[in-house]
Amino acid sequence: MSTGRMEAFSDGVIAILITVMVLELPKPHGVTWSALDDSYPVLLAYVLSFIYLGIYWNNHHHMLQATHRVSGGILWGNLHLLFWLSLVPFTTSWLGENELSTVTAAAYGINLLAAAVAFFVLQRLIIRDQGEGSVLRLAVGRDLKGKASPILYVTGIGLSFVTPVLGVALYVVVALIWLVPDRRLERTLAVTGS
């Protein structure tokens, strides 16, 4: 079985998530600039989630470039990832539509953590399916970002119980790490010995 249809299906789901999320922005009441005041925090939360979904689409795209056949287990591993991604609009609106709080910041981080774990599991499923000399294993390399992200999410969740804004700040940092072009960062991390 080829990867074409799984790719198309995943693209469809992520395209819907990324779009509908922004459509859920609360409508401003009134026609003054200050009517947007309620929209700003939600908008910021949505920008962060938009970038996260963009990163997942991007990484998913790259992962499937190194994948040439799909087993039943991989199909379900992919649906598992899509499930956690599909909860992102839910945790995003909870985060954005209320005062920043421990619970909503932690819930958002738990969602990110679950998606990262699901992505890692999917990657392992594909590598195991490819067996000896897996192309994906080569492409992934030491996967420093992939291994660091869950640790940073867990730290962010912990920080949310101290100061929610620090937890969210750490989620922003993880997003920036993924946005920075790949090779340079890996070299930097390698040099700093991490």
Place this chain on the structure above:
Amino acid sequence: MSTGRMEAFSDGVIAILITVMVLELPKPHGVTWSALDDSYPVLLAYVLSFIYLGIYWNNHHHMLQATHRVSGGILWGNLHLLFWLSLVPFTTSWLGENELSTVTAAAYGINLLAAAVAFFVLQRLIIRDQGEGSVLRLAVGRDLKGKASPILYVTGIGLSFVTPVLGVALYVVVALIWLVPDRRLERTLAVTGS
């Protein structure tokens, strides 16, 4: 006429259903963990429906792998299946957003039953269209799961009138039967003489 566009259209519809369904989760009021209390039962119902839609996408995918041309009848058989699947978010939210009751559990089962019948009809349409030596007939084999599912749904609908939770439990069982890798189960069923 080739199967490409029918496949793409079905993928689109199922991707939208599976995504929008999760977007419909009721937003929690307040920023405590207990604010999620109202979301849990709905979330559970959505997880079940997410898995069902995943199973349908998966099976649809496999069925079309053994299909090479599409007639007008097959196009409409496919739309008929998509119609019943498109009602799943409706029966899911009815099931999840109320106390578990006979009517909502039975309605959910009737929806699953109608989708299963529609899938079976579509399969027959393709096999009839392929005529002698149908590839799909070979691929389907004795189709134990396909034949057992409607019986289990009917039983589940019946149980809903006694104890709704048993009806829903049976729907969960059917989902698990489909999730278990194919060959092993068929052998098991063959050995136990069913």
Place this chain on the structure above:
Amino acid sequence: MSTGRMEAFSDGVIAILITVMVLELPKPHGVTWSALDDSYPVLLAYVLSFIYLGIYWNNHHHMLQATHRVSGGILWGNLHLLFWLSLVPFTTSWLGENELSTVTAAAYGINLLAAAVAFFVLQRLIIRDQGEGSVLRLAVGRDLKGKASPILYVTGIGLSFVTPVLGVALYVVVALIWLVPDRRLERTLAVTGS
């Protein structure tokens, strides 16, 4: 420019319309069968529109099979068709969520009429673009259904001002005309001299 991306875009829009429409069904209040009473008329209206969108997807599919290149005019003719189709959920819910009335039955018919005209215009644009020996002109033939439909819609709109239920009944008849396999109907119409 090839037809591939226009086809994919149209499929996407129609898939979203056909799905979201059913998602808009009003949620039943309570857990008795009679809680569905408010949903039935809407559900019936949605079934009709689901079939209409299915017919358009089907016909669009066939039309593009006989089309091999796309000009700027054709792209806009296609968007024009999609615009009228995208209003179908709007007129459908207006029709279904109120008592059957002259205005809602006529508005629904006007929407169907505009979509039929847009489809006809798109067909002409493609035929003109193909020039002498147009494949689509041959495929379309005398286009009895295409020519009869607008007349029937206008009649339906007129009937809505007398008895709304007759207007809607005529829209159902047009849908059935399109559902009936093509060749047989055309022969019948040819024999009866229409």
Place this chain on the structure above:
Amino acid sequence: MSTGRMEAFSDGVIAILITVMVLELPKPHGVTWSALDDSYPVLLAYVLSFIYLGIYWNNHHHMLQATHRVSGGILWGNLHLLFWLSLVPFTTSWLGENELSTVTAAAYGINLLAAAVAFFVLQRLIIRDQGEGSVLRLAVGRDLKGKASPILYVTGIGLSFVTPVLGVALYVVVALIWLVPDRRLERTLAVTGS
């Protein structure tokens, strides 16, 4: 990396935006023609945004025809464009669901301006990636429309502070400029020396 999946993803997002936007039309209360009175201004705003999204889809389509490989920067440039497009339904409903005002007309124009800038940035990213003898640079030519649009949007935003209706009128003019077939306009502009 080929452009196929980026194209499909963008098509998906634009198809969802263009469709869901029309689905957001406020439902009429009552079954008289005057019940539509509240819908007209929103409908007009939606028609304008539908045309704008159609223009972007069209131009995006053409741009990618002259693009043969995709870098990480181009993927993010594309997501950046999609982000601004995804805000269009938000500014559209703010524009249409209230009395025409300075703030809503300016906000709509700012959204259009940001999308135009994002499109321009994406175009530059692709041209830079193609290096010497860029196909896209040739296809774009002097890009009179692309360069005139932002100036007209800024003018429109300015006019909104004087007479909102003039600002919106200018946005309509820009849409018409893009709708008019390409070559003739460019020649006209060349002759008039702009």
